[in-house]
Amino acid sequence: MQGVRGSSPRSSTNATADLSPLAGAAGGDLSPREYVTDIAEPVPIAEPTDPRNRIERYDATAIEPRWQARWAELEMNETDLEDSSRPKYYLLTMYPYPSGDLHIGHWYIKTPTDALARFRRMHGYNVFFPIGFDAFGLPAENAAIKGGGHPFTWTMQNIENMRRQLRSMGATFAWKSEVVTADPEFYRWNQWLFLRFLEAGLAYRAMSAVDWCPNDGTLAREQVEGTDRHCWRCGALVEKRDLEQWFLRTTAYADELLDFSGIDWPEPIKVQQTNWIGRSEGAEIEFEVAADDYQPGGDRLRVFTTRPDTLFGATFMVLAPEHPLVPKLTHPDRLAEVEAYVAQARRRTEIDRLSRDREKTGVAIGAAAINPVNGERIPIFVADYVLAGYGTGAIMAVPAHDERDFEFARTFGLEIRRVVAAPDEDPDAPVDGAFIAHAAGEILVNSDRFSGMPADDGGKAIVAELAERGLAEPKVTYRLRDWLVSRQRYWGTPIPVVYCERDGVVPVRDEDLPVRLPETVDYAGSGDNPLNHDEAFLRTTCPRCGGPARRETDTMDTFVDSSWYWFRYLSPHQADGPVDRALADRWTPVDQYTGGAEHAVMHLMYSRFWTKAMADLGLVGEREPFKRLFNQGQILGADGERMSKSRGNVQDPDELVRRYGADTVRLFLMFMGPWDQGGPWSPTGIGGVHRFLNRIWTLLLDAHGHEPGDPDAGSLPAGEHEADARAALRSAAHRTLRDVSADYEAFHFNTMIAKLMELANALFRYRGTVVAGSPEWDETVRLLLLMLAPAAPHITEELWSRRLTEMGRPWSSIHAESWPEVDPGAVVESTREVPVQVNGKLRDKVVVPANATQAEIEAAVLARPKIQAALASRTPDRIVFAGGGKLVNLVVR
RNA sequence: GCCGAGGUGGCGGAACUGGUAGACGCGCUAGCUUCAGGAGCUAGUGUCCGCAAGGGCGUAUGGGUUCAAAUCCCUUCCUCGGUACCA
Numbered sequence: 001m002q003g004v005r006g007s008s009p010r011s012s013t014n015a016t017a018d019l020s021p022l023a024g025a026a027g028g029d030l031s032p033r034e035y036v037t038d039i040a041e042p043v044p045i046a047e048p049t050d051p052r053n054r055i056e057r058y059d060a061t062a063i064e065p066r067w068q069a070r071w072a073e074l075e076m077n078e079t080d081l082e083d084s085s086r087p088k089y090y091l092l093t094m095y096p097y098p099s100g101d102l103h104i105g106h107w108y109i110k111t112p113t114d115a116l117a118r119f120r121r122m123h124g125y126n127v128f129f130p131i132g133f134d135a136f137g138l139p140a141e142n143a144a145i146k147g148g149g150h151p152f153t154w155t156m157q158n159i160e161n162m163r164r165q166l167r168s169m170g171a172t173f174a175w176k177s178e179v180v181t182a183d184p185e186f187y188r189w190n191q192w193l194f195l196r197f198l199e200a201g202l203a204y205r206a207m208s209a210v211d212w213c214p215n216d217g218t219l220a221r222e223q224v225e226g227t228d229r230h231c232w233r234c235g236a237l238v239e240k241r242d243l244e245q246w247f248l249r250t251t252a253y254a255d256e257l258l259d260f261s262g263i264d265w266p267e268p269i270k271v272q273q274t275n276w277i278g279r280s281e282g283a284e285i286e287f288e289v290a291a292d293d294y295q296p297g298g299d300r301l302r303v304f305t306t307r308p309d310t311l312f313g314a315t316f317m318v319l320a321p322e323h324p325l326v327p328k329l330t331h332p333d334r335l336a337e338v339e340a341y342v343a344q345a346r347r348r349t350e351i352d353r354l355s356r357d358r359e360k361t362g363v364a365i366g367a368a369a370i371n372p373v374n375g376e377r378i379p380i381f382v383a384d385y386v387l388a389g390y391g392t393g394a395i396m397a398v399p400a401h402d403e404r405d406f407e408f409a410r411t412f413g414l415e416i417r418r419v420v421a422a423p424d425e426d427p428d429a430p431v432d433g434a435f436i437a438h439a440a441g442e443i444l445v446n447s448d449r450f451s452g453m454p455a456d457d458g459g460k461a462i463v464a465e466l467a468e469r470g471l472a473e474p475k476v477t478y479r480l481r482d483w484l485v486s487r488q489r490y491w492g493t494p495i496p497v498v499y500c501e502r503d504g505v506v507p508v509r510d511e512d513l514p515v516r517l518p519e520t521v522d523y524a525g526s527g528d529n530p531l532n533h534d535e536a537f538l539r540t541t542c543p544r545c546g547g548p549a550r551r552e553t554d555t556m557d558t559f560v561d562s563s564w565y566w567f568r569y570l571s572p573h574q575a576d577g578p579v580d581r582a583l584a585d586r587w588t589p590v591d592q593y594t595g596g597a598e599h600a601v602m603h604l605m606y607s608r609f610w611t612k613a614m615a616d617l618g619l620v621g622e623r624e625p626f627k628r629l630f631n632q633g634q635i636l637g638a639d640g641e642r643m644s645k646s647r648g649n650v651q652d653p654d655e656l657v658r659r660y661g662a663d664t665v666r667l668f669l670m671f672m673g674p675w676d677q678g679g680p681w682s683p684t685g686i687g688g689v690h691r692f693l694n695r696i697w698t699l700l701l702d703a704h705g706h707e708p709g710d711p712d713a714g715s716l717p718a719g720e721h722e723a724d725a726r727a728a729l730r731s732a733a734h735r736t737l738r739d740v741s742a743d744y745e746a747f748h749f750n751t752m753i754a755k756l757m758e759l760a761n762a763l764f765r766y767r768g769t770v771v772a773g774s775p776e777w778d779e780t781v782r783l784l785l786l787m788l789a790p791a792a793p794h795i796t797e798e799l800w801s802r803r804l805t806e807m808g809r810p811w812s813s814i815h816a817e818s819w820p821e822v823d824p825g826a827v828v829e830s831t832r833e834v835p836v837q838v839n840g841k842l843r844d845k846v847v848v849p850a851n852a853t854q855a856e857i858e859a860a861v862l863a864r865p866k867i868q869a870a871l872a873s874r875t876p877d878r879i880v881f882a883g884g885g886k887l888v889n890l891v892v893r
Numbered sequence: 894g895c896c897g898a899g900g901u902g903g904c905g906g907a908a909c910u911g912g913u914a915g916a917c918g919c920g921c922u923a924g925c926u927u928c929a930g931g932a933g934c935u936a937g938u939g940u941c942c943g944c945a946a947g948g949g950c951g952u953a954u955g956g957g958u959u960c961a962a963a964u965c966c967c968u969u970c971c972u973c974g975g976u977a978c979c980a
Contacts, residue, residue, distance in 0.1 A: 268975090272896075275897095479979050598975085601975085672905065672906085682905075684904070685918055687919080687931090688918045689918075709935055713934085751907065754918075755916090839961090841961095886913095887913070890960090891960045
């Protein structure tokens with residue numbers, strides 16, 4: 001036995017080819033083996049008496065590290081960005097957060113993307129497929145607070161481990177272009193870009209509330225725990241505190257962000273972004289506060305409404321608890337109650353607001369406003385269902401035509417007045433339901449001089465009339481807010497400004513960038529931002545006057561990093577600017593971006609904003625970052641829940657790779673189901689994919705062998721002749737090529753693999769027969785390897801090189817091959833099968849020449865005994881030839 | 894509640910613009926093979942009736958359009974993702 005091993009002059013590469021179970025058991029060694037280019041010598045055909053031992057076993061763990069090392073040595077993954085001889089293809093996959101361990105979800109995102117990179121290369125593209133690490137963020141800091149050392153150390157160790165794991169995928173990442181966002185070489189340019197935004201008026205400071213713990217300072221959302229909202233560290237109750245913070249003016253691009261022309265993104269993502277931006281057209285209307293016994297009146301209250309047509313139905317007014325006029329307007333008698341309500345509302349938590357069917361609450365402030373359209377006095381309330389941050393923080397309440405106002409009015413017994421109705425409706429019918437939807441054809445009622453007008457026109461007329469008096473103007477409002485980028489944290493990009501006693505807020509000079517994070521960090525027993533206590537960091541001089549100044553201690557949201565990192569991949573070490581303009585012009589926008597749909601709004605919208613802002617600053621030419629986007633689904637734990645260490649449902653890919661090899665894991669993840677679907681993780685079925693690779697291995701190394709167990713082994717399937725079989729095989733290969741190409745293009749990896757399995761099964765049927773080894777067999781095998789190469793790069797490389805050796809050719813990589821072309825002649829078939837239905841039910845199938853006419857098909861069909869039986873001597877009333885004779889349906893009765 | 898996606902064998906999933914439902918794989922059954930195997934090979938496998946040939950029924954639910962519906966339209970139910978009173 002072991003003819004291979006025995007005849008080999010080099011034991012190094014074949015050491016694990018031993019077939020004994022002991023050798024197999026020891027096969028988990030992942031250490032790289034010496035690579036020898038002429039590994040594949042012809043495999044001797046051994047004694048048929050012992051078929052199972054005739055060939056070397058498929059041992060992925062022996063093959064894969066060897067090829068990975070070889071590819072790295074040849075720098076096959078790296079991209080010459082200056083090469084313009086081929087069309088460019090920028091393929092980007094969302095960079096990982098270095099949490100420490102890669103889990104199966106990372107593989108699910110990245111390995112099919114790698115298959116795409118390889119597929120495109122085979123089509124002659126110059127593919128750029130970089131990788132990096134989203135290295136700032138809370139987990140590193142949490143680890144540090146818990147005593148895990150400096151966030152930098154923690155992060156870098158994790159990155160080191162993840163690099164190793166990422167390499168084990170066999171993915172063609174361009175490692176030389178790697179970006180680590182926590183490196184000053186990268187975050188320096190966050191700072192530089194921030195300063196440009198500041199100059200352009202796109203960055204500004206404003207007050208905003210944060211979750212605040214008295215001991216640990218600002219808390220992130222995930223650091224607030226429990227329904228009572230306590231601090232994750234010390235357990236103290238969390239409160240809201242207003243801080244001066246930095247914002248980026250995303251709203252300046254609201255309208256442009258609504259425009260998706262020119263980019264090919266999934267419809268659901270576009271819908272989500274559109275909803276997030278939430279553009280509404282309406283009007284701002286000014287109400288005057290009525291004079292009262294305790295105040296002279298005259299204050300102006302502006303409200304935003306999308307329904308100015310309902311102005312006559314406004315029976316009260318509601319201010320947000322935070323509205324600045326609340327203290328001033330409140331009647332002295334009501335002050336205590338209003339203050340209590342406002343205080344409670346400010347403490348009110350988001351969790352609270354999550355409770356769906358919360359009763360409407362509020363308090364009358366004892367003042368009244370005058371409806372500008374009819375001079376009516378209407379009472380003013382504060383209620384937390386009006387949000388300070390949207391519109392003007394005040395509304396006119398029209399209970400008859402707004403669900404929330406209706407509920408409020410019902411709770412407080414306020415008047416509900418119908419002002420919009422269908423033409424045939426009684427205008428004074430009681431409003432019993434909640435909210436009357438805005439429908440076409442409705443007219444205004446109970447609206448004085450506007451009554452009888454169509455609602456839309458009436459609304460416009462009301463606004464026009466008030467506009468003349470300076471009391472209204474058409475207005476567009478967005479739900480989108482400006483982006484709060486301040487974080488009161490250590491582990492992020494320091495915001496490059498200083499506070500000078502004399503000059504106020506002063507930007508750091510460009511030549512003084514980067515503002516580096518201090519190398520030591522002292523949490524001093526609290527979770528508060530250590531920068532606040534680091535005198536060496538804090539103390540500086542004002543760039544303007546040279547006087548003493550304090551540094552800003554806020555750092556930037558990590559979404560800043562991910563808003564432009566793909567530009568930096570193009571010139572990661574560039575020292576004189578964030579982006580190499582020439583390379584950016586050539587390589588961006590990104591041709592294809594892949595990643596999770598959980599980033600539908602934030603990351604993908606910030607990236608679009610940032611790109612537009614950079615374009616307006618003249619730094620880049622394109623206004624959209626990603627031409628095409630694909631969201632793969634999410635892999636959940638076996639329990640159907642999101643994978644997390646705390647749930648203990650994380651699947652470790654290293655273990656699977658040790659057992660089956662990277663190719664099997666890659667293939668299995670692609671085969672599981674549609675890529676955009678994801679789903680709970682289950683290793684059930686991975687054996688089937690591994691078996692498939694084993695069969696490919698057998699087909700290549702032992703085409704003439706056969707396994708005991710097949711009674712017909714060695715002979716062609718009944719009724720087949722050699723010439724037909726060979727032609728049929730070749731035809732199958734080219735049809736598979738046609739379909740598989742389309743599947744790769746459409747990211748339909750699961751069906752792509754199914755088709756390759758079918759082709760492998762077809763080959764297997766002819767293994768050991770006269771067909772094996774024929775030119776058609778050989779062509780089919782060659783196509784099969786080429787088609788499989790992007791998905792399973794190692795085994796195909798191995799078999800390809802053995803094949804070359806066998807043919808006496810010098811080695812070259814399968815991954816440098818061109819994607820094969822379909823031979824249209826091979827795809828056409830001489831006969832075809834036509835399903836025959838009677839009254840829509842399948843009754844028979846007839847085989848006709850491919851070019852048969854309808855009359856010929858009809859004759860063939862009617863001659864069939866089964867059809868005659870089904871017709872039961874009736875004559876068809878009608879014969880439907882569907883799809884040009886693809887199917888026949890006989891209609892009787 | 895609103896927005897988005899979806900519901901197909903025991904399981905993961907196929908099915909192009911309506912045209913053979915269940916490709917491919919898992920699992921299961923039988924046979925072969927092996928010193929052995931949670932290995933390999935061959936065949937079968939939606940479901941019900943039937944020895945078989947064959948037939949009935951089948952894509953969450955109820956209805957509709959059509960020669961023909963998993964696919965199109967309407968009802969109801971359920972699952973998943975996003976969002977949180979946006980005036």
